[in-house]
Amino acid sequence: SAVISQKPSRDICQRGTSLTIQCQVDSQVTMMFWYRQQPGQSLTLIATANQGSEATYESGFVIDKFPISRPNLTFSTLTVSNMSPEDSSIYLCSYTGIASEKLFFGSGTQLSVL
């Protein structure tokens, strides 16, 4: 599997600000996804990051709140906009490789909003 790097690994942010999380894979991958994991919970898909086009968002997530970029096949960003304490979660970048039935994750970004 490819090496996936996510940064920052953690951040503490003030209410009303925005944070951009970066995800870099060391080889081209088919699909990239962004997940949220609230404290003590399972993983919830935010959106699929589409290369060269707008991301595909899941129900309950909107582009204004979670803008996503994917300029090429190895890089994606997720921005958490106008943050509130309810946005405190782990945000995880993931990808599928050539054999698309396997999903691989970055180490996550632990976000705390005060």
Place this chain on the structure above:
Amino acid sequence: GQQLNQSPQSMFIQEGEDVSMNCTSSSIFNTWLWYKQEPGEGPVLLIALYKAGELTSNGRLTAQFGITRKDSFLNISASIPSDVGIYFCAEPSYNFNKFYFGSGTKLNVKP
């Protein structure tokens, strides 16, 4: 989305004991994935299963794809403290553009 029911929710065991957890789906799927997540890390893929009845091992871990294609089991033999973490089952959608996750089983191992 798909419903994946995972049990038990948590387990507290003694080092050396065997562990068993399972996952059931509301629909038939062709692939089961099992992950482990340690604190401060992303989930790591442990085992992938591709056909009904398949039994696959990874060290002390063994997973089985149920013959009904609606369930899967993960067993850990002779548990050790580093087995501590949350174990998730997951399934891809038919076109692999989504992955659904179970609620997780939190494993605690007492030395």
